Amino acid sequence: RLKEGELLRRKLHNTIQELKGNIRVFCRVRPLLQEDEQCDAEPPVVLYPTSTELLGRGVELFQSQGPRYSFTFDKVFSPEAGQEEVFSEISQLIQSALDGYKVCIFAYGQTGSGKTHTMLGNPDLPDERGVIPRSLEQIFKSSQEFRSKGWSFRLQASMLEIYNETIRDLLSVTKCSNTDGVSAKQYVVKHDQNGNTFVSDLTLIDVTNWKEVSSLLRRAAQSRSVGKTALNEQSSRSHCVFTLRISGINASTEQEVQGVLNLIDLAGSERLSRSGSTGDRLKETQAINKSLSSLGDVIVAIANKDQHIPYRNSKLTYLLQPCLGGDSKTLMFVNISPDSKSLHESLCSLRFAAKVNACEIGVPRRHTSTHL
Numbered sequence: 001r002l003k004e005g006e007l008l009r010r011k012l013h014n015t016i017q018e019l020k021g022n023i024r025v026f027c028r029v030r031p032l033l034q035e036d037e038q039c040d041a042e043p044p045v046v047l048y049p050t051s052t053e054l055l056g057r058g059v060e061l062f063q064s065q066g067p068r069y070s071f072t073f074d075k076v077f078s079p080e081a082g083q084e085e086v087f088s089e090i091s092q093l094i095q096s097a098l099d100g101y102k103v104c105i106f107a108y109g110q111t112g113s114g115k116t117h118t119m120l121g122n123p124d125l126p127d128e129r130g131v132i133p134r135s136l137e138q139i140f141k142s143s144q145e146f147r148s149k150g151w152s153f154r155l156q157a158s159m160l161e162i163y164n165e166t167i168r169d170l171l172s173v174t175k176c177s178n179t180d181g182v183s184a185k186q187y188v189v190k191h192d193q194n195g196n197t198f199v200s201d202l203t204l205i206d207v208t209n210w211k212e213v214s215s216l217l218r219r220a221a222q223s224r225s226v227g228k229t230a231l232n233e234q235s236s237r238s239h240c241v242f243t244l245r246i247s248g249i250n251a252s253t254e255q256e257v258q259g260v261l262n263l264i265d266l267a268g269s270e271r272l273s274r275s276g277s278t279g280d281r282l283k284e285t286q287a288i289n290k291s292l293s294s295l296g297d298v299i300v301a302i303a304n305k306d307q308h309i310p311y312r313n314s315k316l317t318y319l320l321q322p323c324l325g326g327d328s329k330t331l332m333f334v335n336i337s338p339d340s341k342s343l344h345e346s347l348c349s350l351r352f353a354a355k356v357n358a359c360e361i362g363v364p365r366r367h368t369s370t371h372l
């Protein structure tokens with residue numbers, strides 16, 4: 001039986017969800033790293049919290065000379081927030097995938113801002129585990145608990161990478177055949193008659209416990225690093241999509257649920273300079289810009305309840321189409337580096353996230369140095 005506090009928490013959570021719709025944005029500011037401090041004479045540019053509101057706290061970007069910006073999100077995590085604290089804010093969202101919802105969680109931000117730390121963390125260190133290991137652990141535990149109520153679940157994992165609008169299966173056991181590390185196989189996104197998407201020939205693996213997932217993550221990491229040497233840090237220039245398909249059936253009530261959990265580590269959002277890019281590099285830059293802006297366009301169109309949602313503009317949104325919009329649930333982490341050299345990129349990320357959050361975009365308030 002649920003404790004009263006837990007019931008209240010759920011009720012509040014549901015009310016907030018109704019008020020907000022199904023798209024939420026959390027901002028996570030990572031701590032200053034030693035590398036930042038060494039090459040950074042300026043103090044960190046992100047100050048918080050600036051306000052406490054029902055739906056979250058504000059984050060303020062501060063520049064000693066120039067404009068001040070403030071942004072409000074559903075939740076802002078300060079650098080002190082550990083992996084457990086972050087997960088505690090999303091565990092109900094994860095749970096809803098077991099209830100049959102389609103859930104997408106994205107990490108958006110420039111390279112080095114903490115996306116992989118947030119989504120994956122260090123799966124081998126209990127305190128450092130990120131969203132993927134913690135979610136899986138919770139789903140395994142809950143699905144076990146539901147057994148006593150007659151439920152049995154089938155959980156299938158897949159992992160893919162989208163690089164230059166091309167899909168690569170990260171769990172495929174067949175070795176990459178090209179010298180550039182990209183599998184020769186063509187993976188195609190297909191929509192079936194039930195409105196679900198699948199990727200032709202993509203490896204789907206049944207998982208029942210953490211050990212199995214851990215070995216899949218290792219396989220995927222290995223598969224990514226093969227490409228990395230050949231493709232020049234490909235991992236920061238590709239989207240990595242972890243998907244868990246959940247099918248549950250209750251033997252006594254004959255109820256069925258079909259949930260999907262997508263956990264996505266997006267390509268670095270930094271503006272890669274176009275001027276210097278030619279050939280492959282230019283193609284890469286264009287592909288990243290296109291898919292990240294398409295993702296933003298899709299989420300904004302959903303939030304605005306537009307008639308036409310431009311899912312087809314990128315492989316990522318086309319793949320995730322059934323899990324974006326409708327009654328599915330979307331959460332975007334916007335990861336921020338606090339150092340002053342990242343100010344420009346941080347502002348770009350925050351503006352993107354504010355647009356996605358469909359909330360008032362931080363209006364710069366002019367401050368002259370005399371006011372400081």
Ligand code: ADP
Nearest residue numbers: 030031033109110111112113114115116117118
């Ligand atoms: P990205 O995936 O966005 O390129 P990473 O997740 O690899 O960035 O983070 C860059 C570095 O910062 C890594 O060394 C990571 O361990 C560290 N880091 C990121 N976020 C945090 C955090 N919240 N706490 C501690 N270290 C972090």
Ligand code: MG
Nearest residue numbers: 115116117236
């Ligand atoms: Mg990363």
